[in-house]
Amino acid sequence: MVIDQEFHAYHFSVLYDNLYTRFGALVCGCIAAFYYFHHENALRQFLNSFWGKVCEFASFGIIILLMWLPVVSTRMDDQQTLTILYQTFSRNLFSGAVAYLALVCLEKSYLSWLLNLLFSNRFWYPLAQLSYSMYLLHVFPILILVQMGVNAMQQYPERYDYTHWQAMSLICLYATIITIIGAVIIYLLIERPIMNLRK
Incomplete structure (x- = not known):
């Protein structure tokens, strides 16, 4: 599947x-x-x-x-x-x-x-600020990384011998990092300047 x-x-x-x-x-x-x-x-x-x-x-x-x-x-x-x-x-x-x-x-x-x-931990505040941008972007890194992972595991099975959970965990980690970086860029270049216009 x-x-x-x-x-x-x-x-x-x-x-x-x-x-x-x-x-x-x-x-x-x-x-x-x-x-x-x-x-x-x-x-x-x-x-x-x-x-x-x-x-x-x-x-x-x-x-x-x-x-x-x-x-x-x-x-x-x-x-x-x-x-x-x-x-x-x-x-x-x-x-x-x-x-x-x-x-x-x-x-x-x-x-x-x-x-x-x-x-209620303050750790979540930056992620809450980025949540909309992350929502918009998250599908693209996931699709790209899943395709790359599947291709790598099919072409080099001895090198990428991951279980389902290991592969999904790595894809989730990489996709999260890429999504956050992309969301920060969108937030700084688009969201924040538009929010500053209200002041």
Whole structure:
């Protein structure tokens, strides 16, 4: 699946872009905001209840599980039902879990303390400033590096003897670095000057 161009064309034109569930992330965020602004007391009461804690750790588990599943691995080629279920529900489940954990961060629990400590760190501020430029650019380094990696592993298998996870980790690392460098350039040459015009 990873190197099958027909699969990628089908994946992005049919499954990724045209799913009826593609707006699930937006709906999850809207539902979370609705309950926070219009039912805050009931929401806080639920978040501190037993079932609220169960949902808290289930949400965390869902995020980890969906990040861990090797859905573009050749091992998943025979798991057609699992692939269909993943494509249908993964974005909505992931978005719902993230929205729920965002609400959890408003309450006091061990997980919310850890998440608040992690996500409120000043380390993230520069990346937050670059996030839109990174969003615009990230696809290009990934596509180029995946193609280069696949070609290298096919032509020189003894030299580039990587497992799926090793190859994906290296591509992710290199793509992230290239994306950040490109985003910094766009931010300094385009975004920042335009923001300065408002002053």
